[in-house]
Amino acid sequence: MRSKLEEEIRRIEPLDESAIQQAEQHLLNLTKPPGSLGKLEDIARQLAGITSSLHPDLSRxxxxxxxxxxxxxxxxxxxxxxxxxxxxxxxxxxxxxxxxxxxxxxxxxxxxxxxxxxxxxxxxxxxxxxxxxxxxxxxxxxxxxxxxxxxxxxxxxxxxxxxxxxxxxxxxxxxxxxxxxxxxxxxxxxxxxxxxxxxxxxxxxxxxxxxxxxxxxxxxxxxxxxxxxxxxxxxxxxxxxxxxxxxxxxxxxxxxxxxxxxxxxxxxxxxxxxxxxxxxxxxxxxxxxxxxxxxxxxxxxxxxxxxxxxxxxxxxxxxxxxxxxxxxIEAAQRVMREMATFDSAGVSRG
Known part of the structure; x- marks a missing residue:
């Protein structure tokens, strides 16, 4: 039993840093000051790192x-x-x-x-x-x-x-x-x-x-x-x-x-x-x-x-x-999916 538990633990990997960076870049391009959505942005980056996707399907x-x-x-x-x-x-x-x-x-x-x-x-x-x-x-x-x-x-x-x-x-x-x-x-x-x-x-x-x-x-x-x-x-x-x-x-x-x-x-x-x-x-x-x-x-x-x-x-x-x-969590996902970027909305960056 112990070996089975150890095997399961060995399967756990660090988060996908490249996906986290992609999420960060996407958040920086959205029509808001950097970091202004606080923990919603933290969740969005974390979900990207966990799933290796900017838009994971977590509906179930x-x-x-x-x-x-x-x-x-x-x-x-x-x-x-x-x-x-x-x-x-x-x-x-x-x-x-x-x-x-x-x-x-x-x-x-x-x-x-x-x-x-x-x-x-x-x-x-x-x-x-x-x-x-x-x-x-x-x-x-x-x-x-x-x-x-x-x-x-x-x-x-x-x-x-x-x-x-x-x-x-x-x-x-x-x-x-x-x-x-x-x-x-x-x-x-x-x-x-x-x-x-x-x-x-x-x-x-x-x-x-x-x-x-x-x-x-x-x-x-x-x-x-x-x-x-x-x-x-x-x-x-x-x-x-x-x-x-x-x-x-x-x-x-x-x-x-x-x-x-x-x-x-x-x-x-x-x-x-x-x-x-x-x-x-x-x-x-x-x-x-x-x-x-x-x-x-x-x-x-x-x-x-x-x-x-x-x-x-x-x-x-x-x-x-x-x-x-x-x-x-759904709010964080909607921000990533639905919010306009500075370019798409024609909004000037700060």
């Missing part, structure tokens, strides 16, 4: 929602019970969640993956990749075995493989799993060196007392498991989550197929940190969608090397921020 786009449960919920770290995870998966499949609404508006499809939900789920649209019925309680021992962590990453890659064969050319990360901000904060703390107090947030909106307890649980999980910060798979297996590992695989899979991948909020960014640690070049294929209201998200994005496109004080997850970011 999928938000991959990885769902899994967390044994650490036994410690009372969330405002919601663990039963909400399978209930929300069914809501995604019925098209009734926030991410479904925003995906429809953006012309994207939601694909929900059961990678570790603690319930038996059946639905014709569900992608079943269940490896465990939820992770073990990280406050008492490892979340999963090393082999299972690698399997989860490979599962994410395999989902991208299939969707790519179905014609999808742009992906986004989404997740569902009660307790997953606790695991994500633990991953961040280990990988960045930030303290559990700096890495933790209020997740589903817990009160001060439960927040203090959550930080203590994260610290205990790290002390109990002693994950190796230099080994992202070790970190995943000891204090991570199945959906976090799966999303790391989604990111690696997208990058290896030269497809952009839009990163959602805090949990998705923890997965992005794992993917970046496994392969530095993977970061070039990521687009940071938004700045979450989860307090450590900005610092986490900084450590990955991502700059968020939007800031709407959101903290829902699911892929909602990524769905909204699709509109800005």
């Amino acid at each position: 786009k999928a938000i991959i929602v990885m769902a899994a449960d967390h044994g650490v919920c036994e410690e009372g770290v969330s405002a919601f019970p663990a039963e909400v995870t399978p209930q929300m998966v069914l809501n995604f499949l019925a098209g009734g969640a926030a991410v479904n609404v925003l995906a429809r508006q953006a012309g994207a499809d939601v694909r929900c993956v059961d990678i570790g939900v603690n319930a038996e789920l059946s639905h014709p649209e569900l992608i079943s990749r269940k490896l465990m019925h939820g992770t073990n309680n990280i406050a008492r021992g490892p979340a999963m075995t090393r082999e299972t962590a690698i399997e989860a990453v490979l599962a994410g890659i395999e989902v991208v493989d299939q969707l790519w064969l179905d014609g999808y050319r742009m992906f986004a990360t989404g997740e569902m799993g009660i307790g997953n901000t606790t695991a994500s904060s633990a991953v961040m703390s280990v990988m960045t060196g930030d303290s559990p107090e700096e890495a933790a947030g209020r997740g589903t909106g817990i009160n001060d007392e439960r927040f203090a307890h959550k930080m203590a649980v994260i610290r205990r999980a790290i002390e109990t498991n002693a994950p190796d910060a230099s080994d992202p798979i070790d970190v995943l297996s000891k204090v991570g989550g199945l959906e976090i590992a799966g999303l790391a695989g989604v990111i690696i899979g997208a990058a290896s197929r030269k497809c952009p991948v839009v990163i959602d909020g805090f949990i998705s960014s923890a997965a992005a940190l794992i993917a970046a640690s496994l392969c530095k070049d993977a970061v070039s294929y990521m687009i940071g969608s938004h700045l979450s209201d989860e307090r450590a998200h900005g610092q986490l994005l900084l450590k990955i090397g991502l700059s968020p496109v939007i800031h709407l004080s959101m903290r829902l997850g699911e892929g909602t921020g990524a769905a909204l970011c699709f509109h800005f």
Whole structure:
């Protein structure tokens, strides 16, 4: 399994610099002051580098929602019970969640993956990749075995493989799993060196007392498991989550197929940190969608090397921020396709 993952990582190449330069020259010829469209121009250059095309067809786009449960919920770290995870998966499949609404508006499809939900789920649209019925309680021992962590990453890659064969050319990360901000904060703390107090947030909106307890649980999980910060798979297996590992695989899979991948909020960014640690070049294929209201998200994005496109004080997850970011990506593409040049419009250059 490890060799298969290493093979996938080796397929990830640096961006096409000649295509980036072509995009830059095209942007300079458009009827505007240089750089005046800010991040839209950054996105346009990045898309050219990813796809080796000034006008890539990214119309088929999928938000991959990885769902899994967390044994650490036994410690009372969330405002919601663990039963909400399978209930929300069914809501995604019925098209009734926030991410479904925003995906429809953006012309994207939601694909929900059961990678570790603690319930038996059946639905014709569900992608079943269940490896465990939820992770073990990280406050008492490892979340999963090393082999299972690698399997989860490979599962994410395999989902991208299939969707790519179905014609999808742009992906986004989404997740569902009660307790997953606790695991994500633990991953961040280990990988960045930030303290559990700096890495933790209020997740589903817990009160001060439960927040203090959550930080203590994260610290205990790290002390109990002693994950190796230099080994992202070790970190995943000891204090991570199945959906976090799966999303790391989604990111690696997208990058290896030269497809952009839009990163959602805090949990998705923890997965992005794992993917970046496994392969530095993977970061070039990521687009940071938004700045979450989860307090450590900005610092986490900084450590990955991502700059968020939007800031709407959101903290829902699911892929909602990524769905909204699709509109800005389309705007960048329309600028490249439809905007007049100085010559074609008869406009004098500055």
